[in-house]
Amino acid sequence: MNPSLNMALISAFTTTTDPGMAPVATPFFFYLLSGLAVAGGFLVITRRNPVHCALALIVTLIAMAHLYLMLYAPFVAAVQIIVYAGGIMVLFLFVIMLVSIERASKDRRFNRIWPVGLAAACALMALFVSAFVKGRALFPDRMIAIPEGSNTQQVASMLYGEAGRMGQYTFAFEIASLLLLVAILGAVIMTKKKI
């Protein structure tokens, strides 16, 4: 990164003479948002009414979008809201509303899948804890100040590369999109008898 830009950044993030320039990423907001996310997640698994669960999930997703904002990743935050809260959750609600909720909430589950779910959750938890404990060396000890204005460009050059070179994640990105395409084709073939 060029040094003059870096200096400008440091001064932009550290000037505290103007009361208005205090950073937004304060512990207060972090705990507020993560508390909201956790509370939403808790409601998702405890409420019996699926629409209430979906609403709680939306709260969690929006709180997470704000957490991305606090990490100075506005592009990811916006995409989180557009794709998850605005797109996928609307489809979720669409499907849920087609199910008769009166009956679904009275039905008792006949298959006991909760031990499997518990085991999966514990495994994921163990993975996170081990990554946090052992993988400390992998993470930088402090956040690199990326200029907020170029966040979108940085994401783009990581995904698509720049100046003729392949980006860091181009291959993984293309493979993932191919996988999604295959899934779409599969869904069409399964639902349509005659194409």
Next chain:
Amino acid sequence: MPNFIMSYLGSTVTPGEAGNQFWALIYVLIIFAAVSLAVVAMNWFERKALAHFQIRLGPMRVGPHGLLQPIADALKLALKEDIIPAEADQFVFWIAPVIGLLAAFTVYTVIPFGPSQAVSDMNIGVLFMLGVSSLGVLGIVVAGWASNSHYPLIGALRSSAQMVSYEVAMGLAVVSAVLMTSMKTGTGTLSMIGIVESQQQQGIWFIFKFFPLGLIAFVNFVIAMIAETNRAPFDMAEAESELTAGYHTEYSGLRWSLFMLAEYAAMIAVSSIAVTLWLGGWLRPFPNLLNAPAWDFIFSLFPGLTFGALAAVAVIGVMRMPVHPYFRVQRIGLAVFAALLGFIALFLLVIALAGRSSDATVAARFRDGIDYVYWFVLKVALFMYLFIWCRATWPRYRFDQLMRVGWKVLLPITLVVLILTAIVGVIVS
């Protein structure tokens, strides 16, 4: 503290960028009040315009030419009994209009009424607007479900399917406009202010850029935008001939009016996206060609003259009113209204004259601010008329037709336009 408040007056950035919470709050309050007022005015104007389209008079009794009708309506709605169906999901029923309203009004934080006349400028402005305005459909869907009734549920299902389909075309049209911002500088921008500024730098509104690619993307966006806001001819979610009132059948009183407020606020918001992306936002016509101070002065007279013309129309209304004791109160009321408009016109003209002398004075900055907001609001107002015009002209789509238009017509066209824009852009640069 006064220093904190006053120091912003000399700056040329938005309050959000300057980190000035006080002025950000003032801007938010101004925008909230102005949008609410615009919704009230729009309510009256829509009824009047629709009536004239159908060779009727529209509201005539409450106030001169029905000018006080929206106030009477609002009073009626506020005093009306607020009914929650017994079988409804109480909490979700209560929160649904709030979701719609919040989504509609949050969008206004990034709308640039001028280069510094916005609450904040985000570097993801367009994405933020698309994302937050797409949350509005959650209010509709949830309202339809919570009513626990058939018509609202069908309305909600239709609305969610329609929204998901048209959002794709809308997003692709926006991407083709964002691509155009990278033409001269090499790096594009998603910031709303940046998009308008790049139109000024390139010396062309994006609607005319790469003719007819910009125009096609713009038209596709407008169609998707009408569908997104559930307006005729895409108002399947509230089709009164099939679904009574669609998703808000069970709502009454204040809650129902919140839905209406959210719908109209969302209409203004999406029109603002279209104006910002394709019609040059706050830029007046030919800002680069006619940039002499004399032209600045001439264009700064426009706001005052517009209000003057409105005042003249009101005066003609006063003169044409029958001389009869029955019309006395109306006559006086309309005269007061005309005088009010005349005073606003006078005030704007005085500012235009005061700001004429030099560029750096507060008066000149104030004049420029009024100019920017005037051109932006004028363009948005044209869109508002377009909404009414479409509603009066086209019959409602059938649902399968609606889906076919969304997926089989709009989406391919927008995709082709996007690819062609990219190709032409690479060739040109």
